[in-house]
Structure formats: C-alpha cells, structure tokens
Amino acid sequence: VHVFAIVPANAAQIARIHQRAARRRDVIALAGGLPCDELFPRIALAAAFARTSADEEALQYGWPEGMRALRAWIAERLAARGIAVAAEHVIVTAGAQQALALVAGALDVDRIAVGDATYPAALAAFARSGITAVTTGAPVRYVIAGVGNPHGVDVCDRSALDGEVVIDEAYTELRFDGRDDRLVPHDSERTWRIGTLSKTLCPGLRIGWLVPPPRHHARVVADKQAADLQTCSVAQSAAIRLLATIDYDALIARARSHYAARADRLATALRRACPELRFRDPEGGFSIWVETDETGDDVALLEAAIAAGVSLDPGCTFRCDGATSHVAFRLSYSHAAMCDLDEGPRRLARALAAWRRGPRPS
Numbered sequence: 001v002h003v004f005a006i007v008p009a010n011a012a013q014i015a016r017i018h019q020r021a022a023r024r025r026d027v028i029a030l031a032g033g034l035p036c037d038e039l040f041p042r043i044a045l046a047a048a049f050a051r052t053s054a055d056e057e058a059l060q061y062g063w064p065e066g067m068r069a070l071r072a073w074i075a076e077r078l079a080a081r082g083i084a085v086a087a088e089h090v091i092v093t094a095g096a097q098q099a100l101a102l103v104a105g106a107l108d109v110d111r112i113a114v115g116d117a118t119y120p121a122a123l124a125a126f127a128r129s130g131i132t133a134v135t136t137g138a139p140v141r142y143v144i145a146g147v148g149n150p151h152g153v154d155v156c157d158r159s160a161l162d163g164e165v166v167i168d169e170a171y172t173e174l175r176f177d178g179r180d181d182r183l184v185p186h187d188s189e190r191t192w193r194i195g196t197l198s199k200t201l202c203p204g205l206r207i208g209w210l211v212p213p214p215r216h217h218a219r220v221v222a223d224k225q226a227a228d229l230q231t232c233s234v235a236q237s238a239a240i241r242l243l244a245t246i247d248y249d250a251l252i253a254r255a256r257s258h259y260a261a262r263a264d265r266l267a268t269a270l271r272r273a274c275p276e277l278r279f280r281d282p283e284g285g286f287s288i289w290v291e292t293d294e295t296g297d298d299v300a301l302l303e304a305a306i307a308a309g310v311s312l313d314p315g316c317t318f319r320c321d322g323a324t325s326h327v328a329f330r331l332s333y334s335h336a337a338m339c340d341l342d343e344g345p346r347r348l349a350r351a352l353a354a355w356r357r358g359p360r361p362s
C-alpha cells in the first residue's frame with residue numbers, strides 16, 4: 001500500500017511558473033488543458049443569455065439541487081447512455097469540481113484509491129476534506145471513466161470497482177470513437193456519478209452535476225446549500241434554453257473530430273521531434289500523457305521547457321504522492337493553435353536536451 005502526503009509541496013511554485021509563462025506571448029501553451037475557444041457555441045449562447053433577463057426563474061433564487069428542467073435533461077442524457085437515474089436524484093453543481101468537493105465532504109472515509117496519475121484538483125478536493133489519496137487499499141475508488149486525465153486513454157480498471165466508487169465522466173462523451181461500451185455500471189447504492197458541461201459546451205458556464213447514492217442525497221443537498229445556496233440561476237436558465245435549441249449530439253460529434261485531428265497532429269509531431277518519449281495515442285479528451293525512463297526533477301524540466309518557449313504540466317502534479325519515480329508530463333493539444341502543435345514538440349526536444357545536461361554552472 002502506498003500512502004502519501006497529498007498535494008505536491010511545490011504546487012504553489014508550479015502555479016507561479018505557469019502564471020509567469022501565461023503572460024508571455026512567445027510561449028506555446030501545451031499546459032493547462034483548456035477546451036478550444038473555437039468550439040464554444042457563441043451565437044446560441046448569446047441568444048440563450050439574452051432571454052434570461054426576461055425570465056423570472058433565471059433572476060430569482062432557486063432550489064439548492066438545481067432547476068427541474070436541467071435535472072431532467074441530465075437524467076435523460078444519462079438514460080440514453082443506459083444509466084437509469086431519476087431526475088430527482090440529480091444535483092446541479094458549479095462544475096464537476098464542486099461535485100468532487102461535495103463528494104469529498106460527504107464520504108465517511110480517510111482514504112480514497114486513485115490511479116497512478118490523476119486529475120490534480122480531485123486530489124486537492126480530497127485533501128481538503130482530510131482524505132488521503134492512495135493507489136491501493138481504500139474503501140472507495142475515484143475513477144475518470146472513458147478517457148482519463150492526464151492519460152487521454154481509458155485507464156479505468158473495471159475489475160477494481162467492486163466497492164464504493166466515484167465516477168468522474170468529465171470527458172466520457174469526448175471519446176473520439178464515440179463509443180460508450182466500456183461504461184462503468186451504475187449501482188445506485190455505491191456509485192457517485194459526476195458530469196459536466198465544461199468540456200462539451202464551455203467551462204465558463206460552471207454547470208456540472210452529481211448523482212449521489214440516494215441515501216446521501218439529502219446530506220449533499222444540505223452541504224451544497226451551505227456552500228453556495230445553489231448553482232447560478234442565470235447560467236442554469238441559459239443552459240436549459242441553449243440545450244433546447246442546439247443539436248447537442250452534433251456539437252459533440254464536431255468536438256470529437258476537432259480534438260481527434262489535434263491529437264493526431266501533436267502525436268505525429270511529438271514522435272518526430274522526440275522519438276525517445278513513450279506515450280499512447282489519445283482515445284479522447286484533451287491531452288497526451290508522456291512517460292520517460294529518466295529520473296530527475298520534473299519542475300526543472302518545466303522551467304527548461306518554458307525557457308525553450310513551450311509549457312507542459314509536470315507529472316508530479318498528477319501523482320497522489322506528489323513525486324515522480326520516472327519523469328512524466330502532460331501535453332495538451334486542446335487549446336493551442338494548430339501550427340503550434342508542430343512547433344511545440346521541436347521546442348520540447350531542445351528543452352529535454354538542456355534539462356538532461358543539467359543546470360549550468362553560473
């Protein structure tokens with residue numbers, strides 16, 4: 001059993017490095033994992049928001065569990081994928097991140113099992129509630145289903161899901177093949193299911209959801225109310241209008257092919273520029289997880305990368321022990337300009353060479 005101290009001690013240092021890099025126009029951002037701005041349905045969103053000012057429900061306080069129509073849409077969407085959930089069991093949250101925080105607050109455990117590398121803000125949410133993330137030997141498991149972050153491929157081991165499970169479906173609908181046949185079943189008594197509109201519509205809406213086991217529902221609604229009363233009425237109302245007017249499946253199909261083309265472009269450039277790196281071709285989502293056989297300081301690698309004009313997310317941020325036995329990092333193709341997906345790996349190759357030489361004597 002590996003028990004670890006939670007969030008990397010150098011998280012603040014890494015955040016500062018990223019903030020400095022983000023201000024520089026000459027740095028190609030392969031860090032961050034933002035969705036592509038071009039895919040935001042701006043015109044439909046503008047129309048949906050324009051109508052909220054005439055809508056009493058959009059401007060008024062609402063129930064902590066969210067608007068009925070949105071909860072019904074979420075339940076229908078899940079049902080279409082074979083997940084039978086009643087609308088009254090759905091809680092609308094401020095993004096999947098708040099859903100994770102609510103789960104962390106409601107779980108009565110001191111450990112949660114996570115993958116070898118996982119979504120850093122989930123680790124932070126668990127840590128904040130005093131739950132230690134471990135790789136094995138915990139009564140609850142957190143999995144990112146369909147497409148893992150940072151892996152970009154399905155790394156969910158279904159044989160390890162016999163206990164209580166927190167299923168994060170942030171990228172599930174963004175599998176490039178559109179297949180959902182590796183669905184993690186919904187046993188309502190032991191499943192906490194999380195989803196979001198952030199990756200398919202836009203993260204600025206801050207609309208996600210949580211379906212807790214029914215016995216936890218009232219407690220989670222009370223926690224949600226204590227945290228922020230309710231998810232923003234204007235955003236919920238706009239989302240309801242938007243989802244009623246657009247073809248959501250067509251939008252997702254477009255996003256899948258858009259991200260698949262980007263993934264292919266980055267993978268091809270990476271293989272050419274850095275043939276020694278190990279990675280799997282993404283099956284969906286926003287990123288490529290790169291592993292090396294090398295040991296060393298991956299924050300130093302981040303510094304070297306930024307000096308060479310490209311950013312990345314160092315592997316330590318995704319590990320529950322905050323450490324890396326072998327250096328790894330995440331590269332995101334979702335937001336950078338297409339031509340930068342060719343140039344980024346060339347800069348990365350220079351950064352790796354500089355990092356391997358080590359710090360120069362001053």
Ligand SMILES: Cc1ncc(COP(=O)(O)O)c(C=O)c1O
Pocket residue numbers: 033094095096097098119144149168170171195196197198203207208
């Ligand atoms: C796996 C995973 N879960 C949850 C989230 C949070 O998403 P949201 O914007 O819905 O809070 C993210 C965002 O990057 C994510 O990668």
